Amino acid sequence: MAAEREEKPPMKTDVLVGIRNLVKHFDISGGWIEQLKLDAGRIRRKKTVVKAVNDISIDIHEGETVSVVGESGCGKSTLARTVMGLYPPQSGEIYYRDQRIDQLSESQLKPFRARMQMVFQDPYASLNPRMIVGDTLREPIRFHNPGISGDELDGKVAAVMEQVGIDPDWQNRYPHEFSGGQRQRISIARALAVDPEFIVADEPIAALDVSIQAQILNLMMDLQAQHGLTYLFISHDLSVVEHISDRVAVMYLGTLCEMASARTLFTSPRHPYTQALLSAIPRLGKAFSHKKLSGDVPTPIRLPDGCVFNTRCTYARERCRRQIPSLIALSNGTRVACHGVEDNWVDA
Amino acid sequence: MRSRWRKFKESDFLYHFFRDPVAYVSFGILLVLLISAFAAPLVAPHNPYDPTTIDIMDAETPPAWTDTGTRKFLLGTDDMGRDLFSTMLYGMRISIIIGLGAVFLQAFLGIVIGLLSGYIKRLDNILMRIADVQLSFSTYMIAIFIGAVFQTAFGVANYEKIAAPLLIIIIGIAEWPQYARTVRASVLAERKKEYVEAARVIGLPRLRIMWRHILPNTLSPVLVLSTVQVANAIMSEAALSFLGLGMPLLKPSLGSLITAGFEYIFSGSWWITILPGILLVLLILVINLLGDWVRDYLNPKLYKG
Amino acid sequence: MDKLLSIEHLNVDFAMRTGPLRAVNDVSLTVDKGERLGLVGESGAGKSVLGFSIINLISKPGYIQSGRVIFQGTDISSYSDEQIRQVRGNRISMIFQDPMMTLNPVLTIGAQMRETLHAHGSMSEAAATAICLEKLKKVYISSPHKRLSQYPHEFSGGMRQRIVIAISLLTSPALIIADEPTTALDVTIQAEIMDLLLELCKNENMGLLLITHDLAVVSQVTQRIAVMYAGTIVELGPTEEIIHKPQHPYTRGLLGALPQKASGRGRLNQIPGVMPGLAKIPVGCPFSNRCSLVREVCRSTRPTLDAKKSGNQVACHLVDQG
Numbered sequence: 001m002a003a004e005r006e007e008k009p010p011m012k013t014d015v016l017v018g019i020r021n022l023v024k025h026f027d028i029s030g031g032w033i034e035q036l037k038l039d040a041g042r043i044r045r046k047k048t049v050v051k052a053v054n055d056i057s058i059d060i061h062e063g064e065t066v067s068v069v070g071e072s073g074c075g076k077s078t079l080a081r082t083v084m085g086l087y088p089p090q091s092g093e094i095y096y097r098d099q100r101i102d103q104l105s106e107s108q109l110k111p112f113r114a115r116m117q118m119v120f121q122d123p124y125a126s127l128n129p130r131m132i133v134g135d136t137l138r139e140p141i142r143f144h145n146p147g148i149s150g151d152e153l154d155g156k157v158a159a160v161m162e163q164v165g166i167d168p169d170w171q172n173r174y175p176h177e178f179s180g181g182q183r184q185r186i187s188i189a190r191a192l193a194v195d196p197e198f199i200v201a202d203e204p205i206a207a208l209d210v211s212i213q214a215q216i217l218n219l220m221m222d223l224q225a226q227h228g229l230t231y232l233f234i235s236h237d238l239s240v241v242e243h244i245s246d247r248v249a250v251m252y253l254g255t256l257c258e259m260a261s262a263r264t265l266f267t268s269p270r271h272p273y274t275q276a277l278l279s280a281i282p283r284l285g286k287a288f289s290h291k292k293l294s295g296d297v298p299t300p301i302r303l304p305d306g307c308v309f310n311t312r313c314t315y316a317r318e319r320c321r322r323q324i325p326s327l328i329a330l331s332n333g334t335r336v337a338c339h340g341v342e343d344n345w346v347d348a
Numbered sequence: 349m350r351s352r353w354r355k356f357k358e359s360d361f362l363y364h365f366f367r368d369p370v371a372y373v374s375f376g377i378l379l380v381l382l383i384s385a386f387a388a389p390l391v392a393p394h395n396p397y398d399p400t401t402i403d404i405m406d407a408e409t410p411p412a413w414t415d416t417g418t419r420k421f422l423l424g425t426d427d428m429g430r431d432l433f434s435t436m437l438y439g440m441r442i443s444i445i446i447g448l449g450a451v452f453l454q455a456f457l458g459i460v461i462g463l464l465s466g467y468i469k470r471l472d473n474i475l476m477r478i479a480d481v482q483l484s485f486s487t488y489m490i491a492i493f494i495g496a497v498f499q500t501a502f503g504v505a506n507y508e509k510i511a512a513p514l515l516i517i518i519i520g521i522a523e524w525p526q527y528a529r530t531v532r533a534s535v536l537a538e539r540k541k542e543y544v545e546a547a548r549v550i551g552l553p554r555l556r557i558m559w560r561h562i563l564p565n566t567l568s569p570v571l572v573l574s575t576v577q578v579a580n581a582i583m584s585e586a587a588l589s590f591l592g593l594g595m596p597l598l599k600p601s602l603g604s605l606i607t608a609g610f611e612y613i614f615s616g617s618w619w620i621t622i623l624p625g626i627l628l629v630l631l632i633l634v635i636n637l638l639g640d641w642v643r644d645y646l647n648p649k650l651y652k653g
Numbered sequence: 654m655d656k657l658l659s660i661e662h663l664n665v666d667f668a669m670r671t672g673p674l675r676a677v678n679d680v681s682l683t684v685d686k687g688e689r690l691g692l693v694g695e696s697g698a699g700k701s702v703l704g705f706s707i708i709n710l711i712s713k714p715g716y717i718q719s720g721r722v723i724f725q726g727t728d729i730s731s732y733s734d735e736q737i738r739q740v741r742g743n744r745i746s747m748i749f750q751d752p753m754m755t756l757n758p759v760l761t762i763g764a765q766m767r768e769t770l771h772a773h774g775s776m777s778e779a780a781a782t783a784i785c786l787e788k789l790k791k792v793y794i795s796s797p798h799k800r801l802s803q804y805p806h807e808f809s810g811g812m813r814q815r816i817v818i819a820i821s822l823l824t825s826p827a828l829i830i831a832d833e834p835t836t837a838l839d840v841t842i843q844a845e846i847m848d849l850l851l852e853l854c855k856n857e858n859m860g861l862l863l864i865t866h867d868l869a870v871v872s873q874v875t876q877r878i879a880v881m882y883a884g885t886i887v888e889l890g891p892t893e894e895i896i897h898k899p900q901h902p903y904t905r906g907l908l909g910a911l912p913q914k915a916s917g918r919g920r921l922n923q924i925p926g927v928m929p930g931l932a933k934i935p936v937g938c939p940f941s942n943r944c945s946l947v948r949e950v951c952r953s954t955r956p957t958l959d960a961k962k963s964g965n966q967v968a969c970h971l972v973d974q975g
Binding site: 081084085086106109110113114116117118120121122125126127128129130131139140143144187190194 | 548564
Binding site: 218 | 695696809810839840841842843844847866867868869870872873896906907908910911912913915920921922923924927928
């Protein structure tokens with residue numbers, strides 16, 4: 001797949017983070033007592049599993065920004081956390097520079113932790129309310145650099161605070177003394193403090209006001225240019241995604257529907273869900289003309305048979321209800337999972 | 349960067365404290381009680397533990413303001429001839445020590461178990477079931493059982509020597525589930541927060557996350573619970589003493605004073621039971637009132653207009 | 654010329670220990686019968702406080718310091734509790750952001766709907782049920798009969814918001830105040846809900862006061878927009894005008910900061926600084942400490958909301974000057 005910015009064809013070594021056939025399910029059955037259910041006159045044990053991520057494969061190249069979009073319940077946050085090692089996957093592999101990291105123990109994973117960091121959505125919950133901001137920043141640096149001297153540590157903390165636009169003199173304050181936008185900056189500083197190469201940002205600006213969103217986005221783009229960072233950007237805000245991404249992946253109920261370069265996705269979306277999603281974005285000054293989706297969003301506990309989107313798709317046919325579509329590559333590099341696109345009965 | 353003391357002086361806490369009469373009056377009374385209790389050796393006119401100063405002929409003297417009272421014994425004497433005022437002060441000291449000691453023990457056990465239970469899923473079930481079993485035994489039952497067993501095994505004299513620490517242990521162990529549950533609930537809530545995920549993403553080990561990140565954020569409800577529990581512990585000790593399983597008569601707590609004087613109520617020496625009773629009620633009342641105030645203050649949803 | 658709602662020089666204060674803080678400063682707005690007005694601003698601007706104070710829903714330490722709220726000819730800001738209850742939920746309905754907060758999780762939908770009806774008039778069970786079904790159909794909820802005996806947790810977020818809208822329609826109000834009704838919903842559901850609101854307002858000739866921070870949504874649903882900043886209205890005018898020809902520097906900054914307006918992949922146009930908290934609003938024009946066009950007069954005198962040459966009302970010294 002041709003990456004948007006690079007001229008040379010991609011080589012295997014260009015892939016910084018490789019996600020292969022990732023599956024993550026959550027078993028919420030509870031204890032054995034809660035599992036017992038009366039079913040057709042007999043007591044059975046019923047397992048309830050949330051199938052959050054189903055067979056996702058994405059290659060993220062060094063220096064690029066890949067965004068994952070989808071609505072609530074699509075599994076994008078779970079995907080982000082599984083990639084970061086917060087959840088162990090059911091199956092599939094995660095590679096960091098061709099080294100498999102999903103099965104490593106915590107101590108083996110430690111060196112990778114310094115290279116992969118995360119920024120979270122809620123500026124109010126992502127900083128420990130009982131730790132001064134300076135300590136929050138010192139902790140990761142000290143953990144990954146055990147021998148570091150006090151002066152050097154202070155220097156690093158001051159440097160990273162300045163980079164994100166927070167006065168280093170304020171490091172003895174508590175998080176509640178800062179505004180939402182400032183807290184998000186501090187979160188970014190914490191991620192940056194260990195000199196990572198790869199940052200996963202889970203809805204980093206969703207909780208901020210419009211004018212602050214612009215500031216934080218600009219900051220993130222500046223930092224990317226300065227440090228050569230690679231971003232995995234999770235968002236539901238499509239206009240932001242359009243602006244900052246190289247490539248975009250669209251998820252629905254744990255499945256990858258479409259993945260394309262940003263420009264291609266927004267000008268000619270192929271998957272019916274992508275089309276509906278894009279048409280629903282309110283555009284300034286343009287009248288509503290969104291494609292109505294029928295039915296309710298199914299739950300990730302009981303996925304529909306066949307294509308996950310078939311219950312709401314206006315193009316759905318018999319084959320969609322029986323057979324899960326596989327991800328096919330189109331001539332322009334887009335990958336789509338849709339029978340209709342494959343067989344040409346979905347309008348482009 | 350203002351110093352911590354200045355920050356405290358200017359804080360919301362003090363501001364609201366001085367605006368609520370219930371708060372500062374209760375605190376004032378509590379302070380007086382605490383000081384007089386712990387300064388008992390200096391403040392009390394007599395030493396109730398020194399048998400040489402006690403004269404059985406002084407027994408059952410009424411308080412000073414009655415006709416037959418004397419200035420020597422301000423609140424009268426008990427059935428053994430001890431000055432009631434002094435004995436009450438010493439008794440209050442013991443009650444408070446047992447109350448505080450028991451609460452420290454409860455809190456320590458409860459916090460450790462609550463933390464482990466909330467953070468480590470595999471331990472959760474078993475620890476909480478143990479807590480449930482513990483809760484189904486009443487404190488008094490355990491105390492009676494242990495007390496009775498000890499007394500028969502080692503004799504009453506030995507029992508009296510270690511009565512205070514034993515009571516602390518009994519009440520401490522009986523009530524840790526309260527703390528454990530409270531802390532566990534907080535831990536479960538905090539665990540999902542993003543700053544904990546951030547700590548995991550950094551790669552910090554589990555114990556460090558529990559100690560450095562989660563624990564400090566669970567202490568608010570623990571503080572509120574503790575104020576109530578101190579009052580409860582003092583009450584429990586008083587009840588146990590009333591039943592004869594608490595502090596011995598020679599080193600009485602407020603509870604055992606009440607017991608000792610109970611039989612004399614009908615023969616007219618009401619002060620032996622009633623006056624320590626009033627003091628006990630006062631002590632518990634102010635602790636409860638302060639606890640209520642702290643709880644309301646820490647409750648973010650209540651506006652303090 | 655009878656306006657449905659007329660807010661005149663409303664001031665809402667919050668009593669803090671250091672003195673009162675003004676959250677809504679001298680706001681005057683009108684809504685005609687059947688008109689859809691958008692109230693736009695970022696968090697902390699005071700738009701929710703304004704919305705709540707129309708029906709006197711603000712609680713301590715907030716209070717209406719001065720000004721009038723005239724609804725259908727009567728000043729309701731001075732109403733007693735009993736009187737305002739006749740208006741609230743009856744002639745003026747309110748829709749909040751989180752449907753789970755509006756709906757009582759332990760009561761069935763039917764119970765909650767009937768409760769609303771009974772609070773504002775007595776009628777037979779059959780008549781009440783008929784009205785409930787009618788309104789559920791209006792918001793396109795399928796099998797309404799079955800729904801009446803279901804509980805809120807059995808519905809998705811979008812459906813719950815539809816139910817909330819249905820409840821607000823029960824008494825056929827003249828005005829709906831919607832406070833961020835779709836912020837908590839997904840983009841596709843948001844589109845459906847806004848469509849629904851638009852259709853209902855048009856069909857039932859209801860007035861709509863839409864409070865939101867989402868400029869794009871407001872541009873598609875409303876006829877006029879009021880832009881709020883730090884407690885004051887800084888610009889007011891027809892939607893088309895505000896969106897395409899904004900005049901106040903804040904409105905311009907806000908619209909300019911949208912990713913849709915950024916050039917190519919370059920930086921977004923950002924407004925420096927932050928909206929000041931209530932205690933730190935600058936003397937003079939509240940936007941003066943962030944405005945790139947600031948002059949001396951801006952720092953000393955507070956501009957009033959006046960009609961400018963373009964027809965919009967703008968609170969800025971520098972519009973229409975040279």
